Amino acid sequence: MKDSAVPHATATQLTTAANLEAPDDFYQALIEAHQGLSTQESHAFNARLILVLANHIGSLAVLREAFDAARRG
Numbered sequence: 509m510k511d512s513a514v515p516h517a518t519a520t521q522l523t524t525a526a527n528l529e530a531p532d533d534f535y536q537a538l539i540e541a542h543q544g545l546s547t548q549e550s551h552a553f554n555a556r557l558i559l560v561l562a563n564h565i566g567s568l569a570v571l572r573e574a575f576d577a578a579r580r581g
Contacts, residue, residue: 519565519570520567520569520570521570521573522570522574522577541553
């Protein structure tokens with residue numbers, strides 16, 4: 509059985525090409541996750557989600573690439 513607490517190998521470069529197996533389903537799930545939240549709660553949810561995903565990525569270099577990509581839009 510695989511232990512989810514064990515660190516995984518990380519990618520060394522940000523993936524910017526379409527990579528979601530079901531992008532519409534992801535978007536719907538994200539919208540649903542925000543339903544019933546106030547604006548403040550929604551912002552807090554987003555911050556926690558970013559931290560969870562950043563931990564999953566694990567590489568500061570990749571995260572910095574993501575920051576740059578997000579700033580460019």
